[in-house]
Amino acid sequence: xxxxxxxxxxxxxxxxxxxxxxxxxxxxxxxxxxxxxxxxxxxxxxxxxxxxxxxxxxxxxxxxxxxxxxxxxxxxxxxxxxxxxxxxxxxxxxxxxxxxxxxxxxxxxxxxxxxxxxxxxxxxxxxxxxxxxxxxxxxxxxxxxxxxxxxxxxxxxxxxxxxxxxxxxxxxxxxxxxxxxxxxxxxxxxxxxxxxxxxxxxxxxxxxxxxxxxxxxxxxxxxxxxxxxxxxxxxxxxxxxxxxxxxxxxxxxxxxxxxxxxxxxxxxxxxxxxxxxxxxxxxxxxxxxxxxxxxxxxxxxxxxxxxxxxxxxxxxxxxxxxxxxxxxxxxxxxxxxxxxxxxxxxxxxxxxxxxxxxxxxxxxxxxxxxxxxxxxxxxxxxxxxxxxxxxxxxxxxxxxxxxxxxxx
Amino acid sequence: xxxxxxxxxxxxxxxxxxxxxxxxxxxxxxxxxxxxxxxxxxxxxxxxxxxxxxxxxxxxxxxxxxxxxxxxxxxxxxxxxxxxxxxxxxxxxxxxxxxxxxxxxxxxxxxxxxxxxxxxxxxxxxxxxxxxxxxxxxxxxxxxxxxxxxxxxxxxxxxxxxxxxxxxxxxxxxxxxxxxxxxxxxxxxxxxxxxxxxxxxxxxxxxxxxxxxxxxxxxxxxxxxxxxxxxxxxxxxxxxxxxxxxxxxxxxxxxxxxxxxxxxxxxxxxxxxxxxxxxxxxxxxxxxxxxxxxxxxxxxxxxxxxxxxxxxxxxxxxxxxxxxxxxxxxxxxxxxxxxxxxxxxxxxxxxxxxxxxxxxxxxxxxxxxxxxxxxxxxxxxxxxxxxxxxxxxxxxxxxxxxxxxxxx
Numbered sequence: 001x002x003x004x005x006x007x008x009x010x011x012x013x014x015x016x017x018x019x020x021x022x023x024x025x026x027x028x029x030x031x032x033x034x035x036x037x038x039x040x041x042x043x044x045x046x047x048x049x050x051x052x053x054x055x056x057x058x059x060x061x062x063x064x065x066x067x068x069x070x071x072x073x074x075x076x077x078x079x080x081x082x083x084x085x086x087x088x089x090x091x092x093x094x095x096x097x098x099x100x101x102x103x104x105x106x107x108x109x110x111x112x113x114x115x116x117x118x119x120x121x122x123x124x125x126x127x128x129x130x131x132x133x134x135x136x137x138x139x140x141x142x143x144x145x146x147x148x149x150x151x152x153x154x155x156x157x158x159x160x161x162x163x164x165x166x167x168x169x170x171x172x173x174x175x176x177x178x179x180x181x182x183x184x185x186x187x188x189x190x191x192x193x194x195x196x197x198x199x200x201x202x203x204x205x206x207x208x209x210x211x212x213x214x215x216x217x218x219x220x221x222x223x224x225x226x227x228x229x230x231x232x233x234x235x236x237x238x239x240x241x242x243x244x245x246x247x248x249x250x251x252x253x254x255x256x257x258x259x260x261x262x263x264x265x266x267x268x269x270x271x272x273x274x275x276x277x278x279x280x281x282x283x284x285x286x287x288x289x290x291x292x293x294x295x296x297x298x299x300x301x302x303x304x305x306x307x308x309x310x311x312x313x314x315x316x317x318x319x320x321x322x323x324x325x326x327x328x329x330x331x332x333x334x335x336x337x338x339x340x341x342x343x344x345x346x347x348x349x350x351x352x353x354x355x356x357x358x359x360x361x362x363x364x365x366x367x368x369x370x371x372x373x374x375x376x377x378x379x380x381x382x383x384x385x386x387x388x389x390x391x392x393x394x395x396x397x398x399x400x401x402x403x404x405x406x407x408x
Numbered sequence: 409x410x411x412x413x414x415x416x417x418x419x420x421x422x423x424x425x426x427x428x429x430x431x432x433x434x435x436x437x438x439x440x441x442x443x444x445x446x447x448x449x450x451x452x453x454x455x456x457x458x459x460x461x462x463x464x465x466x467x468x469x470x471x472x473x474x475x476x477x478x479x480x481x482x483x484x485x486x487x488x489x490x491x492x493x494x495x496x497x498x499x500x501x502x503x504x505x506x507x508x509x510x511x512x513x514x515x516x517x518x519x520x521x522x523x524x525x526x527x528x529x530x531x532x533x534x535x536x537x538x539x540x541x542x543x544x545x546x547x548x549x550x551x552x553x554x555x556x557x558x559x560x561x562x563x564x565x566x567x568x569x570x571x572x573x574x575x576x577x578x579x580x581x582x583x584x585x586x587x588x589x590x591x592x593x594x595x596x597x598x599x600x601x602x603x604x605x606x607x608x609x610x611x612x613x614x615x616x617x618x619x620x621x622x623x624x625x626x627x628x629x630x631x632x633x634x635x636x637x638x639x640x641x642x643x644x645x646x647x648x649x650x651x652x653x654x655x656x657x658x659x660x661x662x663x664x665x666x667x668x669x670x671x672x673x674x675x676x677x678x679x680x681x682x683x684x685x686x687x688x689x690x691x692x693x694x695x696x697x698x699x700x701x702x703x704x705x706x707x708x709x710x711x712x713x714x715x716x717x718x719x720x721x722x723x724x725x726x727x728x729x730x731x732x733x734x735x736x737x738x739x740x741x742x743x744x745x746x747x748x749x750x751x752x753x754x755x756x757x758x759x760x761x762x763x764x765x766x767x768x769x770x771x772x773x774x775x776x777x778x779x780x781x782x783x784x785x786x787x788x789x790x791x792x793x794x795x796x797x798x799x800x801x802x803x804x805x806x807x808x809x810x811x812x813x814x815x816x
Contacts, residue, residue, distance in 0.1 A: 056740035056748050056764075087736055089765045122733025123766045234737050311719070312811055319812025325530025328495055329642050332464035340464050356464075357497050358531045395719075397805050403720055404727025 004170070005264030008178070011167025012149025016178040016203035018042045018243030021148040022141035023155030026134025028082030028120070028127065036134040037155030038103065039182075039199055040076045040142055044113060045241035047074035048212035050219050058086035058235040059096040060116040067100065070112035072208035074241050077115045077199060078103045078135070079156050081184070083126050085118040086234040095126045102135045117197050119158055119184060119235055149182065156184040156197055159402055162279050166271035168264040172248040172257040177204040179264050183272040185236070185279075196276050198223060198238035200268060204261060205244035206251040214265055215240045222269035225301070225390040226277040227309045238269075277391035278374075282398030286391060287317055289377045294386030299336040304390035306334035307377065314395035320370035322363065324352040331379060342382040347375065355382075412578070413672030416586070419575025420557025424586040424611035426450045426651030429556040430549035431563030434542025436490030436528070436535060444542040445563025446511065447590075447607055448484045448550055452521060453649035455482035456620035458627050466494035466643040467504040468524040475508065478520035480616035482649050485523045485607060486511045486543070487564050489592070491534050493526040494642040503534045510543045525605050527566055527592060527643055557590065564592040564605055567810055570687050574679035576672040580656040580665040585612040587672050591680040593644070593687075604684050606631060606646035608676060612669060613652035614659040622673055623648045630677035633709070633798040634685045635717045646677075685799035686782075690806030694799060695725055697785045702794030707744040712798035714742035715785065722803035728778035730771065732760040739787060750790040755783065763790075 014021050023037030049068055051061050067074070078099055085092045096116050104111035118126075142148060153163035167180040185196025200215070219238060244250075251261055278286035289308045294300035307313055310330040316323040324345050331338065345353035348369045352361050369375070422429050431445030457476055459469050475482070486507055493500045504524050512519035526534075550556060561571035575588040593604025608623070623646065631646060652658075659669055686694035697716045702708035715721055718738040724731040732753050739746065753761035756777045760769050777783070 054737060054740040055746060056736055084733075087733060087761070087764060087766065122731075122737065123761075234733075234740065311807075315808055315811030318808065321812065325492075325495060325642075328464055329462060329530065332462040332642065338463060353495075353531075356495060358495065395808055395811075397808050399719075400723055400726065400803055400805050400808060403723030403803075404729065 004260055005168040005267060006170065008167040008169050010146065011178065011180050012146055012165045013039055013152065013180045013182045013199060013201045014144050014146070014149045015167050015180045016201045016243060017245035018045070018203055019201045020142040020144045021152035022138060022143055023151035024134055024137055024141050027130035028080055033157070034151060034155035035082045036080045036131065036138065037152040038076055038078050038138050038142065039152060039201065039241070040107060041074065041241055041243050043243055043245065044073040044075055045243045046206060046208040046211055047072055047239065047241050048208055048215045049115070049237055049239045050215055052234060052236045054234045056087060056234045058084055058118060059088060059092040060085055060118045061235065061237060062093060063096040063100055064115040064117065064237065067112045067115050073113055074115055075109040075113040076103055076107055077117065077239055079117045079197065080131060081119050081156055081158050083118060083120040083124055084122045084235045085126050086122045088123065088125055091125055095128055098128065099131060099135065102132055103138065106135060106139050115239055117237060119156065119197055122234060153182050156182070158184065159281050160184050160279050164272055164275035164279065166268045168267055170257070170260050170264050172204060172246065172251065172261060175246045175248045177246045177248060177261065178202060179204070179268050181268040181272050183276055185276040196223070196236050198272055200238065200240040203243045203246040204251055205246065205248050206242045210251065211240050211242055214262055218266045218269040222266065222273040225305065225388070226273045227305065227390070227392045274391050277393050280393035281402045282396040283393030284318060284396055285372065285394050286374045287377065287393060288374065289379070289390045291379045291381065292387050293381040293383050295337065295384045296386040297388055298386070300386040300388035302336045303331050303334040303379065304388045306330045307379065308390040308392035311395055314392065317370060317375055318394035318396045320367050322347055322352060322361070322366040322370060327377060327379065328353065338381050339383055344380040344382065346378040412668055413576040413675060414578065416575040416577050418554065419586065419588050420554055420573045421447055421560065421588045421590045421607060421609045422552050422554070422557045423575050423588045424609045424651060425653035426453070426611055427609045428550040428552045429560035430546060430551055431559035432542055432545055432549050435538035436488055441565070442559060442563035443490045444488050444539065444546065445560040446484055446486050446546050446550065447560060447609065447649070448515060449482065449649055449651050451651055451653065452481040452483055453651045454614060454616040454619050455480055455647065455649050456616055456623045457523070457645055457647045458623055460642060460644045462642045464495060464642045466492055466526060467496060467500040468493055468526045469643065469645060470501060471504040471508055472523040472525065472645065475520045475523050481521055482523055483517040483521040484511055484515055485525065485647055487525040487605065488539060489527050489564055489566050491526060491528040491532055492530045492643045493534050494530045496531065496533055499533055503536055506536065507539060507543065510540055511546065514543060514547050523647055525645060527564065527605055530642060561590050564590070566592065567689050568592050568687050572680055572683035572687065574676045576675055578665070578668050578672050580612060580654065580659065580669060583654045583656045585654040585656060585669065586610060587612070587676050589676040589680050591684055593684040604631070604644050606680055608646065608648040611651045611654040612659055613654065613656050614650045618659065619648050619650055622670055626674045626677040630674065630681040633713065633796065634681045635713065635798070635800045682799050685801050688801035689810045690804040691801030692726065692804055693780065693802050694782045695785060695801060696782065697787070697798045699787045699789065700795045701789040701791050703745065703792045704794040705796055706794070708794040708796035710744045711739050711742040711787065712796045714738050715787065716798040716800035719803055722800065725778065725783055726802035726804045728775050730755055730760060730769070730774040730778060735785060735787065736761065746789050747791055752788040752790065754786040
């Protein structure tokens with residue numbers, strides 16, 4: 001049994017050495033909640049990012065891409081909520097550039113070392129006077145403690161109900177390395193990135209190239225395996241920054257502590273992904289779908305995502321209805337081959353289908369289980385060793401309420 | 409301007425010469441509504457069918473396939489609602505065969521000239537004593553008038569609120585040809601067939617092979633272009649029967665009246681498809697999405713289906729919210745290339761986006777328009793001449809209510 005990571009429940013994105021964060025209300029949200037925030041690193045941090053697959057990419061994504069293309073190094077990430085700055089044409093791009101330049105100047109760093117992210121309504125121009133005055137006040141709000149992390153986390157929320165963070169600690173070369181993350185996302189959430197905003201900080205020494213590979217791999221099995229509503233946003237990205245201040249020898253895939261580090265990194269991504277799914281718009285519960293026995297991991301992923309994305313499955317879970325017919329129907333339309341005679345389905349520990357045949361089960365016990373705040377759906381295809389896990393949430397009255405009048 | 413068809417608003421599936429239909433309550437539904445019905449042709453009818461693409465296909469589909477494989481001729485279609493006879497193993501298949509055999513015997517026709525269809529809950533065995541006693545009473549219920557059509561239409565409904573029929577009349581060789589259809593479908597409705605039950609009757613003389621081609625072509629642009637919830641049922645099919653009793657010279661693609669006939673056939677399919685979308689579970693309105701200016705019809709279809717399937721678009725339409733950002737975001741994730749700078753979007757006659765830039769529009773007028781019972785979304789990509797139309801409905805509290813407790 002190799003070394004592993006330790007979970008730090010109270011840790012936030014400022015826990016790794018070198019990072020400060022903060023947030024404030026500049027006036028983009030109608031409420032008085034924070035709507036502008038930043039993460040700042042006291043040294044140039046090796047940086048990596050993954051972006052939405054939506055063809056309509058918001059202005060801040062273009063600008064962030066340009067920043068990272070320069071030298072894959074970031075000193076700061078600036079985020080606003082309340083307005084996505086998407087489908088805003090040339091003016092929107094100019095606004096994103098202005099945001100980047102203003103924070104760079106306020107911090108005294110090159111502008112290509114600043115990334116920009118936005119989330120909120122599509123198609124409206126940013127109120128730049130408010131944003132600019134907020135940016136001017138932001139440096140004074142930055143803190144290296146839990147409050148700084150908390151303020152930032154509040155600043156990135158839209159319809160989210162809870163702040164989402166995760167943190168782990170592990171030893172690398174006898175030095176303590178910390179990995180932390182923060183995320184937002186509640187609607188327009190769907191596999192293939194395109195999902196939400198995620199920010200990972202670590203004080204490990206790691207090259208930007210390896211950090212990019214790790215982020216991509218981790219995203220595939222975490223952020224890309226969640227869905228709230230099947231919709232893919234124009235704005236979403238995950239950014240990782242490594243300050244290197246932990247003092248470890250630079251990580252490589254051959255490093256003795258690589259596995260522990262990569263596991264810890266994936267843990268942080270997975271916890272954030274699950275937190276987003278659980279906090280899906282209107283959701284009352286987290287649904288975790290595990291598909292095993294598939295011909296390949298890819299086939300398992302397709303089926304897990306189809307089940308977790310099915311409106312009928314999601315509604316049934318809201319109603320605590322053990323309606324496995326909808327689960328098998330979703331599996332059957334996932335677009336991958338399967339043996340229709342060998343499927344097992346369990347809800348938690350309750351077997352409801354074996355070899356594609358209904359099993360008499362205790363409906364009362366199933367109802368009790370499905371009323372819980374976490375539901376595990378396990379589908380075993382009994383064909384091969386392919387495996388995948390996907391996360392989502394139930395479809396509720398509140399999802400409809402929230403989305404029937406989002407702009408108003 | 410060539411000849412065309414005439415719409416017959418009052419016409420039902422018994423309008424074409426040679427067809428009778430009927431329905432009764434045998435006890436599969438908890439209410440006293442009809443749950444068993446049949447369409448019967450007094451002569452062997454040339455027949456065609458298309459089936460769900462779901463890998464889990466219900467027992468009646470297997471049996472119907474076998475019937476049609478024999479000689480593509482049908483004398484009767486037997487349908488029950490309240491139980492899908494899907495995922496019911498060998499017993500389910502035996503039950504579907506028994507249904508077929510019992511109706512064939514009651515009518516005195518070969519059993520391969522009988523098709524069987526079922527719709528309702530998945531995974532429960534049919535109460536065959538009730539079904540059998542219903543089948544025994546069914547021949548006495550068959551009528552060639554509007555009442556027969558009406559009784560049949562009621563017998564095939566599940567969560568549908570309204571019966572769905574369409575009928576046209578046209579001249580072929582100076583003879584009056586009638587084409588009529590009936591359909592059911594409200595949930596588990598999604599493009600690529602797999603959609604619902606549809607029954608088309610006509611008294612035209614047409615070969616089974618050509619009827620099959622026409623049904624397939626018409627399905628692609630009608631039944632395959634609707635979605636209620638993205639879910640694809642295990643049970644659905646469309647069956648077409650042609651009695652040939654109109655007395656026309658057999659139709660072929662070279663026949664002078666072919667275009668009028670094919671247009672009329674497509675009209676009947678389209679009206680049924682739209683009626684299903686409008687009657688989607690919990691729906692308050694029909695949404696028609698037209699995509700033009702695409703690189704190909706196929707690309708237009710992909711985008712139209714993605715928009716009509718977006719939970720966020722559907723929720724916004726329920727809330728009469730002119731949230732075009734969700735429409736463009738859906739277009740951007742449809743998986744086909746598009747120019748992100750040249751998109752126009754109209755809601756009805758109200759332009760909201762031109763060349764991918766927001767247009768100032770009258771929000772009051774938009775609200776008024778979107779409150780109507782039919783909403784047209786028009787997306788012009790300004791790239792080519794590809795075109796498609798898709799139909800769906802809004803996502804409402806009632807959709808959730810209906811599906812949170814379907815089995816209970």
